[in-house]
Amino acid sequence: MNNSSPDAIVVKDLEKRFGDFVAVTNVSFSVKKGEIFGLLGPNGAGKSTTIRILCGIITPTAGSGRVAGHDIVTEAERIKQSIGYMSQKFSLYEDLTPYENIRFYLGVYSVPPNRWNERIEWLFDLTRLHDARNRLTRDLPPGWRQRLALGCALLHRPEIIFLDEPTSGVDPLSRRHFWEFIRQLSEQGVTVFVTTHYMDEAENCRQVVLINEGTVAAAGSPADIIAEACPRVAGANLNDAFIRLMSRRD
Numbered sequence: 001m002n003n004s005s006p007d008a009i010v011v012k013d014l015e016k017r018f019g020d021f022v023a024v025t026n027v028s029f030s031v032k033k034g035e036i037f038g039l040l041g042p043n044g045a046g047k048s049t050t051i052r053i054l055c056g057i058i059t060p061t062a063g064s065g066r067v068a069g070h071d072i073v074t075e076a077e078r079i080k081q082s083i084g085y086m087s088q089k090f091s092l093y094e095d096l097t098p099y100e101n102i103r104f105y106l107g108v109y110s111v112p113p114n115r116w117n118e119r120i121e122w123l124f125d126l127t128r129l130h131d132a133r134n135r136l137t138r139d140l141p142p143g144w145r146q147r148l149a150l151g152c153a154l155l156h157r158p159e160i161i162f163l164d165e166p167t168s169g170v171d172p173l174s175r176r177h178f179w180e181f182i183r184q185l186s187e188q189g190v191t192v193f194v195t196t197h198y199m200d201e202a203e204n205c206r207q208v209v210l211i212n213e214g215t216v217a218a219a220g221s222p223a224d225i226i227a228e229a230c231p232r233v234a235g236a237n238l239n240d241a242f243i244r245l246m247s248r249r250d
Contacts, residue, residue, distance in 0.1 A: 008033045008160050008191040009054060011065035011072070016049050016058070023049040024214045027063070031207070033159075036182060036192045038205035042246055046214040047195045051162055054193070056080050068159045081110075084153035084161040091149055094138035098129055098148050101137060102155070109156035123151040143174030150181070154190075161185065163194040167201065179204055199239035208238075210245055217245045 009031035016024040024046040031037040041047050052058045054067050056076030065072040068082035085091070092101050102123055106116050124130045127147040132140060137148065146166065153161060163182075167175045179201060186192055194205070202208055203222045210218045210225070218225050222238050229244045230236035 006032055009067050014063035015061045017061045029209050033191055034189045035206045036186050038202045038208040039195045040208055041211040045211045051164055055085055082159050084158040086149050086153045086166050087164045092137050097134050099133045105152040105155050111156050119155055127151045142170050146170055160191040165195055203238050212246055
């Protein structure tokens with residue numbers, strides 16, 4: 001993939017083994033630039049392993065792939081400079097204030113010091129956390145910590161943002177506001193790669209891949225997956241399709 005490619009992520013026949021345990025096998029998919037892409041599956045299906053490979057954290061046992069134009073095997077460090085990552089635990093230091101967390105991540109992402117003030121104010125405007133900038137992060141409501149963590153992952157203006165179960169433990173209103181912001185990012189050209197257990201959230205994705213036991217069980221738009229998994233079922237939704245597809249593998 002080169003810079004003119006419409007694909008932000010491409011993986012082919014991805015495999016990861018840990019000794020005799022096969023975490024991921026024969027996984028292939030592509031993600032268009034600027035789209036919201038969902039990777040779905042039950043606990044232990046291989047979602048986190050796949051994300052860790054794509055983020056350059058671990059090396060695949062076999063297969064190939066490119067993220068933001070960089071090879072997942074030979075250019076892991078360049079991938080890390082091109083992406084943002086937000087884990088389900090929000091990746092924050094709870095004994096620091098929001099301002100201190102932001103300063104820390106500016107350094108982690110090697111943002112030039114002459115840009116720090118501008119990026120700090122940009123993030124506080126983005127997250128609406130100006131009044132909480134000097135409170136301890138652990139004292140903030142979960143929805144506020146969620147906004148702060150996402151903002152920190154965007155400080156270096158990445159091409160791709162990886163969100164690993166980002167709304168786990170967050171109230172429904174905060175979840176709705178979060179997804180409104182995700183759609184705005186996509187409209188601005190940021191590629192959003194998300195894992196979630198909430199099927200209503202996954203319906204915000206242009207494309208989803210369902211994996212189970214490390215292999216792809218289904219891929220396509222939410223509407224296509226529903227139609228294929230639940231033919232002739234009136235009112236079927238992605239949750240119904242997910243249950244049917246996962247049950248087939250048991």
